[in-house]
Amino acid sequence: MDLKELFTEDRGVSPVIGVILMVAITVILAAVIGAFVLGLGDQASNTAPQASFSFDYDDDGDGEVTVTHEGGDTIPDGELNLTASGEEIDKSVEWDGDATAGSTANISGDTDESFFEGDSVRVIWNSGDSSNTLRSYTVPSDAEDAGA
Numbered sequence: 001m002d003l004k005e006l007f008t009e010d011r012g013v014s015p016v017i018g019v020i021l022m023v024a025i026t027v028i029l030a031a032v033i034g035a036f037v038l039g040l041g042d043q044a045s046n047t048a049p050q051a052s053f054s055f056d057y058d059d060d061g062d063g064e065v066t067v068t069h070e071g072g073d074t075i076p077d078g079e080l081n082l083t084a085s086g087e088e089i090d091k092s093v094e095w096d097g098d099a100t101a102g103s104t105a106n107i108s109g110d111t112d113e114s115f116f117e118g119d120s121v122r123v124i125w126n127s128g129d130s131s132n133t134l135r136s137y138t139v140p141s142d143a144e145d146a147g148a
Contacts, residue, residue, distance in 0.1 A: 048132035049073035051099070053123050055137035065121050065137065068104045075099040075125060082107060083122045 051072030058064045067082065069075075077097050082105065107121070119139040125132050 048125050048130070048134065049075050051075060051134055053135040055121060055135075057139055059140075064106050065139070066104055066106050067121070067123060067137075069099045069101055071101045074101075079125055079127050081124045081126060083120075083124060085119045 049072065052070040054068045054070050056066040056068070058066065075098065077099075080099050084107065118141070120136060121139070122136045123134045125134050
């Protein structure tokens with residue numbers, strides 16, 4: 001084995017460069033994945049609140065539905081909407097201030113009519129670009145038409 005040949009041999013350079021490139025790619029991938037995961041952490045704080053709601057239909061001719069916040073997270077004013085059969089209900093009938101345990105809202109399907117059989121009432125949470133239906137209720141089949 002010739003010592004001069006050992007120092008001039010460059011076959012060992014290729015594996016070293018390969019290892020350096022592999023380490024560089026691993027570091028770049030780790031940075032990209034870390035940035036992605038940390039970006040998702042911002043959205044985690046915008047998750048829907050955990051709250052329980054109950055519905056009570058008054059079939060004594062008024063045709064009103066009382067929505068009660070039974071418990072769970074307090075929902076800030078302006079983040080909670082009620083819809084009846086897909087249409088947003090006038091905000092004046094909603095909770096006055098934050099929705100907390102025991103808060104109620106009395107609503108009818110329309111300002112001039114009571115609810116009809118099969119109408120759907122939904123409690124919807126909206127915050128920024130996030131939206132979630134927290135609870136829904138269907139008016140029972142014994143509900144009378146407002147015109148009858």
